[in-house]
Amino acid sequence: MRKFLNNKGFARIFHFRIQRWYFKPQHISEGILKIMMIASFIIVAGSLGLILYTVILKGLPSLNIAMITQIPKGGYYLGKEGGILNAILGSLYLATGGTLIALIISIPIALYLEIYAGHTFWSDLIRLSLDVMWGIPSIVYGAFGFTIMIALGMRASLLAGILVLSLLELPIMTRAIDEVMRLIPVELEQASFAVGANRFETATKVVIRQVLPGLVTAILLAFGRGIGDAASVLFTAGYTDRIPTSILEPVASLPLAVFFQLSTPYPEVQNRAYASALILTIIILIISLLSRWISGKLSKNVIK
Amino acid sequence: MPVNPQKNSPRSKSDKLVRWSFLATTTLPFLIVVVVIIVLIIKTLPILQYQSIWQLLTGRSWHPTKGEFGFYPFITGTFWVTFVAMILAVPPCLLTAIYLVEYAHASTRAFMKPLLDLLSGIPSVVYGVWGMIAIVPWVQKVIAPFFNKWLGFIPFFAVNNPTGFSILSGSIVLAVMVVPLIIAVSYEVMHAVPDGLREASMAIGATKWQTIRKCVIPKALPGIIAATVLGFSRAFGETMAVLMVVGNVPKVPGSIFDPAYPLTALIANNYGEMLSIPLYDAALLGAALVLLLIVLVFNVLSALVLIHIVGRPAR
Numbered sequence: 001m002r003k004f005l006n007n008k009g010f011a012r013i014f015h016f017r018i019q020r021w022y023f024k025p026q027h028i029s030e031g032i033l034k035i036m037m038i039a040s041f042i043i044v045a046g047s048l049g050l051i052l053y054t055v056i057l058k059g060l061p062s063l064n065i066a067m068i069t070q071i072p073k074g075g076y077y078l079g080k081e082g083g084i085l086n087a088i089l090g091s092l093y094l095a096t097g098g099t100l101i102a103l104i105i106s107i108p109i110a111l112y113l114e115i116y117a118g119h120t121f122w123s124d125l126i127r128l129s130l131d132v133m134w135g136i137p138s139i140v141y142g143a144f145g146f147t148i149m150i151a152l153g154m155r156a157s158l159l160a161g162i163l164v165l166s167l168l169e170l171p172i173m174t175r176a177i178d179e180v181m182r183l184i185p186v187e188l189e190q191a192s193f194a195v196g197a198n199r200f201e202t203a204t205k206v207v208i209r210q211v212l213p214g215l216v217t218a219i220l221l222a223f224g225r226g227i228g229d230a231a232s233v234l235f236t237a238g239y240t241d242r243i244p245t246s247i248l249e250p251v252a253s254l255p256l257a258v259f260f261q262l263s264t265p266y267p268e269v270q271n272r273a274y275a276s277a278l279i280l281t282i283i284i285l286i287i288s289l290l291s292r293w294i295s296g297k298l299s300k301n302v303i304k
Numbered sequence: 305m306p307v308n309p310q311k312n313s314p315r316s317k318s319d320k321l322v323r324w325s326f327l328a329t330t331t332l333p334f335l336i337v338v339v340v341i342i343v344l345i346i347k348t349l350p351i352l353q354y355q356s357i358w359q360l361l362t363g364r365s366w367h368p369t370k371g372e373f374g375f376y377p378f379i380t381g382t383f384w385v386t387f388v389a390m391i392l393a394v395p396p397c398l399l400t401a402i403y404l405v406e407y408a409h410a411s412t413r414a415f416m417k418p419l420l421d422l423l424s425g426i427p428s429v430v431y432g433v434w435g436m437i438a439i440v441p442w443v444q445k446v447i448a449p450f451f452n453k454w455l456g457f458i459p460f461f462a463v464n465n466p467t468g469f470s471i472l473s474g475s476i477v478l479a480v481m482v483v484p485l486i487i488a489v490s491y492e493v494m495h496a497v498p499d500g501l502r503e504a505s506m507a508i509g510a511t512k513w514q515t516i517r518k519c520v521i522p523k524a525l526p527g528i529i530a531a532t533v534l535g536f537s538r539a540f541g542e543t544m545a546v547l548m549v550v551g552n553v554p555k556v557p558g559s560i561f562d563p564a565y566p567l568t569a570l571i572a573n574n575y576g577e578m579l580s581i582p583l584y585d586a587a588l589l590g591a592a593l594v595l596l597l598i599v600l601v602f603n604v605l606s607a608l609v610l611i612h613i614v615g616r617p618a619r
Contacts, residue, residue: 030513037403040396135603137541228427231543255429
């Protein structure tokens, strides 16, 4: 048994050889724990596989070209013709808008924290606030946004959805940019100061270039979070079967499309919910791969 | 005083201008947190004038049309789901993190990193779909009968609910959702333990596991607790995935196979259509406030601990 396990791939994959000395009493607990660790590792890695497997298995049969090229037609929610183009485009609009606003706000914050503020009480307070913002459940943002909308007399719209999503994405993006900025060698900044650049010039001409790969990763991370979040846009963006033509119209989104189709009693529509979930997962996968690829490409220009 | 010859040059002026505009932007996150809290408090006030905080938090009946607002079933529902999720998630997460830090090949680590990133990027609604397709039937057909047969006499495991939409289903889904976060943070914390400690322990003849148990874990313990708290607060505020699998029955649960109705699901299901009933929106925003304050406390505590250990709040 021992020989078999050690010869085969097991030892190679897990870097784990069952050795004779494991059977001495003082090493038994080590062996048991190691087996438990490997088991947990397999459970954790397996659960992702299981999720992808389930979503693909259920979603693939109902996925067709009409799903992604058509908007819902009459009786769509009773199982008739149509697709969820409105939700796909709506989600892209929402996430793009939210990401842009979050980006415009987060770059100055990250630059200020890194270049201007140094390590002070103020910068710690801001980082803590960002962490708190990160922790606030998206449903609370949604309820907060809806309260503000009522107070202003606004109706559910693309604009409101974008604003709430930007609240959600801001801490994710800022912290991600902040993390990469910390990795910049101090000498690089000092060299820039030494040749007479002021802080703003250093920020825009040295630091930003240096963090470009990390910046792209941060943008795509926030974008992915924005596309996937349902609770915050539930009240603020509304839901519609049309593709919006102005930012004051309500807009559909993919997570809500999944949710609403799943809560109908018709199996055909529920199958479409599985297909919509698959589309959403594919978009997230693409974003994840894209961010790896782009940051790999851009990191060639980074001075280590 | 040294005189700066460039003090009034255009470049220096623009630097100053940028500095102030950046500073103004930097106050935003702090302001947003404060504004959210204040708005929620103001909006909750009407219901606090109608009944006391104590009545609101411990009231057991929820009939908005009759003017009865009790959060007790929802708060207990939230805590049950979250606690069971943490019990399921924490041990495998810690073992995996220890494995990754202490034993695993560099190639295993390189494989695990993108996997965890991906797992944390999957939208909660997809987790919810997965829960409805895979976990709910599994709990209904496999887990519940098994527990009913062998452990049904313990009230905690009693099966009174024939559907699989239960606390356990919600907890399993939540547990999988918080796994990437807990592993990432506890990995970071254990990675920060200096190698010298490990070497010293090994040098006096301790085995690898003894080193981990006696040196690495005690040193990393506050960080591990912070990771757990962070996962807890993430699970606490999760809405969509839980909403889809937990059953949504406003009753105080007594067993992990009972349905529950978490605070987040309460807001998501009812908000938007509550305007016609008096005090309903105040009650729901009160629920949001309770959620926010609990998460806030947990987050601040774990962030403070992590700043102390890793030098920055880890994510």
